[in-house]
Amino acid sequence: MKLQKATLFALLAVLELARDPARQMSAAEIAEIYGISVNHLAKVMRDLGRAGLVEAVRGVGGGYRFSGNARRVSLFDVIDLFGDIVTDASEMPGTAGDTEIARALGRVLNEVDEIAVATLKSISLATLLKNLDRSAARRMAATT
Amino acid sequence: MSDASQTAIEPEHPTETRLRVRDARVGDMSEVEAIDARITGINKPEYWARAFARYGARADRWFLVAEAEGRVVGFIIGEQRAWEFGSPPCGWVFAIGVDPGLRLGGIGTRLFAAITRRMQAAGVALVRTMLARDDALNMAFFRSQGMMGGSFLQLEMPLDDIADEDTP
Numbered sequence: 548m549k550l551q552k553a554t555l556f557a558l559l560a561v562l563e564l565a566r567d568p569a570r571q572m573s574a575a576e577i578a579e580i581y582g583i584s585v586n587h588l589a590k591v592m593r594d595l596g597r598a599g600l601v602e603a604v605r606g607v608g609g610g611y612r613f614s615g616n617a618r619r620v621s622l623f624d625v626i627d628l629f630g631d632i633v634t635d636a637s638e639m640p641g642t643a644g645d646t647e648i649a650r651a652l653g654r655v656l657n658e659v660d661e662i663a664v665a666t667l668k669s670i671s672l673a674t675l676l677k678n679l680d681r682s683a684a685r686r687m688a689a690t691t
Numbered sequence: 692m693s694d695a696s697q698t699a700i701e702p703e704h705p706t707e708t709r710l711r712v713r714d715a716r717v718g719d720m721s722e723v724e725a726i727d728a729r730i731t732g733i734n735k736p737e738y739w740a741r742a743f744a745r746y747g748a749r750a751d752r753w754f755l756v757a758e759a760e761g762r763v764v765g766f767i768i769g770e771q772r773a774w775e776f777g778s779p780p781c782g783w784v785f786a787i788g789v790d791p792g793l794r795l796g797g798i799g800t801r802l803f804a805a806i807t808r809r810m811q812a813a814g815v816a817l818v819r820t821m822l823a824r825d826d827a828l829n830m831a832f833f834r835s836q837g838m839m840g841g842s843f844l845q846l847e848m849p850l851d852d853i854a855d856e857d858t859p
Contacts, residue, residue, distance in 0.1 A: 665830065669827065669831050671835070674835045
């Protein structure tokens with residue numbers, strides 16, 4: 548599954564900030580960590596702010612802080628903000644949708660979409676971050 | 692699998708210190724059935740009697756309950772399965788339910804931890820489950836325990852699609 552850049556940047560930023568809700572980071576700092584365009588990210592941060600997932604902290608040392616509920620916000624919720632949910636693959640171009648083959652193909656593509664959406668809806672930001680910590684702990688245990 | 696609700700994304704950390712997880716007894720079945728009925732809206736006394744006969748106090752099958760202040764507040768059922776389409780022995784969890792009034796208290800987490808410890812002790816290294824795609828609560832619960840999409844796919848078909856050419 549390929550996400551638009553804005554959606555991917557939003558996921559990276561919101562997860563980075565949700566890791567430590569007390570921490571403030573500027574768009575430039577986040578962009579540097581992930582090697583992404585700061586201008587593009589700045590626009591994404593404004594969208595996340597309007598959605599209530601981050602809040603802008605003004606003044607010296609200002610930046611953004613996570614302001615959502617990491618247990619309640621799913622990956623799908625973030626993706627959906629950018630209208631980048633899986634498209635209805637059953638909609639075939641032109642008149643293809645009227646054919647038996649196009650309908651059968653559409654059913655298969657819909658099956659893939661439904662699995663993807665169910666997966667994204669089932670993973671909260673907190674769950675993803677917790678699994679990240681678990682993986683880190685396992686790696687640490689394996690090397691010691 | 693008992694559904695629970697469609698709202699919560701992830702349970703809170705365990706807070707119920709008086710909770711005890713133990714093997715189910717036949718006398719627990721009325722409380723288990725009541726929890727399931729509150730969750731699903733369906734009373735299934737025969738099903739629960741059969742479930743206990745099949746999974747209660749059996750080798751490689753686990754029917755556990757969570758008990759708090761003398762009453763059953765949750766249950767989990769699983770078993771060991773082996774060599775289904777080449778799958779080495781693994782644990783399967785196929786039912787979990789928590790009293791709806793006590794959700795987000797870590798009861799499900801305690802039950803899951805207990806059954807996976809039993810599975811590990813039985814020698815399996817992997818646990819699986821199967822859920823409805825739209826079962827948001829249970830899906831989020833198992834995800835929060837660290838479960839991820841696995842290497843097997845579930846397939847199904849209405850049986851009225853079967854051609855009757857081989858029917859005697």
